[in-house]
Amino acid sequence: MKAKHKLLKEYSYKLGEIYRGYTNRTLYVNISDNTIKEKLVTELMKEKFIGGKGFGLWLLWNGTKDDTKWNDPENEIIIAPGPIAGITQYSGAGKSLVVSISPTTDSVMDCNVGGFFGPFLKFSGFDALEIQGKAEKDIIIIIEGTKGTVRIEEAPEEAVDSYILVEQLTEMYADDETDKRNISVISSGKAAEHSLIGMLNFSWYDVKRKTCRLKQAGRGGIGTVFRDKHIKAVVAKVSGVKGDMNHVFDMQEIRERGRRFGKEMRELDDSQARMRQVGTAHLVEIMNDYDLLPVHNFKFGSHPDAHKIDSKVLKTRFTQGMPDGCWLGCLMSCCKAVEGYEVKTGPYKGQIVTVDGPEYETIGALGSCCGIFDPEHLFECNFYCDTYGIDTISFGTAIAFAVECYENGILNEERTGGLRLNFGNSDAAMELLHQMARGEGFGVVVGSGVRKMKEKFAKEYGADPKFLQDIGMENKGLEYSQYVSKESLAQQGGYAMTNKGPQHDEAWLIFMDMVNKQIPTFKDKAEALYYFPMFRTWFGLMGLCKLPWNDVEPEDNAESDEPAKVPEHVDNYVTIFNAVTGKDIDKHELIRQSERVYNFQRIFNLRKGFGKREDDAQPYRAAGPVTVEEYESRKERYDKQMKEIIGVEPEGKSTEEKIAITRKYREGAYEKLLDAVYERRGWTKNGIPTIEHLKEISMDLPGLIEVVKPYLK
Amino acid sequence: MDKKIEVNKEKIDWEENMTVDRILKIMNYTFKMIVVKVNGELVKKDNYNTKIIPEGSDVQVIHLIAGG
Known part of the structure; x- marks a missing residue:
């Protein structure tokens, strides 16, 4: 297989040394003309963009034009780990941030992902990998960080599907079994070629299980961009990984914070989130209990059969007691696996594989959202989404939308190619996924995502566009992740006011808002929608995982002044940043670092024709009951709110009338929320960052002012 | 008039010898990472089944996850 490779370009570079978290150069690879070169990281980049997602956005801004489309050769895929990435003394420090122009949103997309690639890229000598161009035939890019070479090779015979390809390349580039741990592969799969919801897998070799494991950069179709560029894989190989590859300023400080965190994990995790036992699957039963688990395309928040797919069931299938970190030294170890699964x-079919133990989002999307409460389906569908290169969240949300359209007569067996798309039909869901990989049938339609399905069903089948808009769970072209936000106005903003689309990584405010009732006023909600998105953006600048921040909490956290922020962990992060870089920031500057990049991304959206108030609109199902069935399922709640909050007597009114009254109130509240949040963020009523605000946060770069100015007249 | 307490701003019926554990059960608060305050005073986890909630109390059950 390797003998069939054709070398297109080899580039040798001088090995460098990382200094305080930075290599101070990035790697540029153009696969149209096979240019490979190094770029210097400027002080401006470090000061304004910090690293990780910040570097990725800045390189993408400079590498593309206003009208660059996702499938233009000049679109880029940038992978950047961030200055803290690669340390092994504190948990969750191996993330890569991936950015590109998305096929589903036509704007900027970012994903964070585990696996070893990001740290290996940095240890190879680069703070970011910037891939541009489009190859004529399938290629792989190989970065040999110990030798100091980068190669572009045509690779005609390797598989495309990740499950096979990653094993092939790991075997091919490892000198022996021990050497496999030194290899990480980025790949996608066949379905990414025929859909817009393709994702990227980042691998590492699981030494204990003797198999390659995968983590996903799932959102927004970057896997589709990858395959459109005819990239089969990117391989990084580095040997001799040690604890201080970053040559940090003060290792002792990092070790001390890591030691404290490790104690929390050992002593508290089993009585808190049980991340080491079940990972994020622990959320299934919690979300079901609080009416937040999406059921039947987000119509409902719980289901009597949810116990069939909860963490108690999944735990029996996860291999226990394994070091399940997706980067070295992570004690949270939440990346579970199901071994010996027969496809x-x-x-x-018939092969015995190791499947990623489904995470909460995957369980919600592939399971409850589609009305499927069968763990075997979750394993099967998760395996194929991973190996075909498909985002489980978008896939599940898109299927659920199609099913609701089918159950409402918008689709029929003729239009679905004979499939009876009902909630709970796991065979139909699997068939659609296989069709997506083969590039045929209704699977290709589903793979175009919810926004494009809405357009098609209205145009070709005469469906009511308003109804499709109400039930189609997408915003900005990205499918919703798996939380019901109807009863939390703050979370509605946490979803629909995001830069990339409704992914919960910017803000998760449901408990603070809906359960604790800690943020009752618009001002309170706006403050939360200022602080948390800024704080959480910071993880993506650093190459850090968010989960160790708040999925275990210090024993005395309850007695702190702001428990929801987990102040001791925030202090850990400030300390670690300073200890890695030798800088001297405090918790306020941490927020400011994020705020610069956050506003930059908003302006990048503007440059792409988005990023305005109208783009922050949400489908009504994210805010309230669309149908009679939904209203009546929670009639007591809605009637009570109508009487006590809206001030209207529900008695004697039809359900349709009550839906309309509830809707008017909730839609009005969301508009008020937008006003409050924009003001807190220093934006106009149209959601445009003002020049005064950009000056205040030291982000008044000429190119940015030029973009916002026309919107401020 | 029924005797009440307030839990996270919601009025519920007060019961004789009502404990924190009983309130969590009534409210279906199954999430483990919580802080409980009764009339502003922190109740330690060890006391959830012994601390008696007086009539008219203001009970806060703060769910700590801000994550997801």
């Missing part, structure tokens, strides 16, 4: 359908 039941499709091209790999």
Whole structure:
């Protein structure tokens, strides 16, 4: 197989040394003309953009034009780890941030992902990898960080599907079994070629299980961009990984914070989130209990069968007691695995595989959202989404939308190619996924995502566009992740006011808002929608995982002044940043670092024709009951709110009338929320960052002023 | 008139010898990472089944996750 590779370009570079978290150069690879070169990291980049997602956005801003489309050769995929990435003394420090122009939103997309690639890229000598161009034939890029070479090779014979390809390349580039741990592969799969919801897998070699494991940069179709560029894989190989590859300023400080965190994990995790036992799957039963688990395309928040797919069931299938970190030294170890799973359908039927233990989002999307409460389906569908290169969140939300359209007569068997798309039909869901990989049938339609399905169903089938808009769970072209936000106005903003689309990584405010009732006023909600998105953006600048921040909490956290912020962990992060870089920031500057990049991304959206108030609109199902069935399922709640909050007597009114009254109130509240949040963020009523605000946060770069100015007249 | 307490701003019926554990059960608060305050005073986890809630109390059950 390797003998069939054709070398297109080899580039040798001088090995460098990382200094205080930075290599101070990035790697540029153009696969149209096979240019490979190094770029210097400027002080401006470090000061304004910090690293990780910040570097990725800045390189993408400079590398593309206003009208660059996702499938233009000049679109880029940038992978950047961030200055803290690669330390092993504090948990969750191996993330890569991936940015590109998305096929589903036509604007800027960012994803964070585990696996070893990001740290290996940095240890190879680069703070970011910037890939531009489009190859004529399938290629792989190989970065040999110990030798100091980068190669572009045509690779005609390797598989495209990740499950096979990653094993092939790991075997091919490892000198022996021990050397496999030194290899990380980025790949996608066949379905990414025929859909717009393709994702990227980042691998590492699981030494204990003797198999390659995968983590996903899932959102917004970057896997589709990858395959459109005819990239089969990117391989990084580095040997001799040690604890101080970053040559940090003060290792002792990092070790001390890591030691404290490790104690929390050992002593508290089993009585808190149980991340080491079940990972994020622990959220299934919690969300079901609080009416927040999406059921039947987000119509409802709980289901009597949810216990069939909760963490108690999944725990029996996860291999226990394994060091399940997706980067070295992570004590949260939440990346669970199901070993010895026999594939039941499709091209790999009968094979025994190791499947990623489904995370909460995957369980919600592939399971409850589609009305499927069967763990075997979750394993099967998760395996194929991973190996075909498909984002489980978008896939599940898109299927659920199609099913609701089918159940409302918008689709029928003729339009679905004979599939009876009902909630709970796991065979139909699997068939659609296999069709997506084969590039045929209704699977291709589903793979275009919710926004494009809405357009098609209205145009070709005469469906009511308003109804489709109400039930189609997307904003900005990205499908919603798996939380019901109807009863939390703050979370509605946490979803629909995001820069990239409704992914919960910017803000998760449901408990603060809906359960604790800690943020009752618009001002309170606006403050939360200022602080948390800024704080959480910071993880993406650093190459850090967010989970160790708040999925375990210090024993005395309850007695702190702001428990929801987990102040001791915030202090850990400030300390670690300073200890890595030798700088001297405090918790306020941490927020300011994020705020610069956050506003930059908003302005990048503006440059792409988005980023305005109208783009922060939400589908009504995210805010309230669309149908009679939904209203009546929670009639007591809605009637009570109508009487006590809206001030209207529900008695004697039809359900349709009550839906209209509730809707008017909730839609009005969301508009008020937008006003409050924009003001807190220093934006106009149209959601445009003002020049005064950009000056205040030291982000008044000429190119940015030029973009916002026309919107401020 | 029924005797009440307030839990996270919601009025619920007060019961004789009502404990924190009983309130969590009534409210279906199954999430483990919580802080409980009764009339502003922190109740330690060890006391959830012994601390008696007086009639008219203001009970806060703060769910700490801001994550997801």
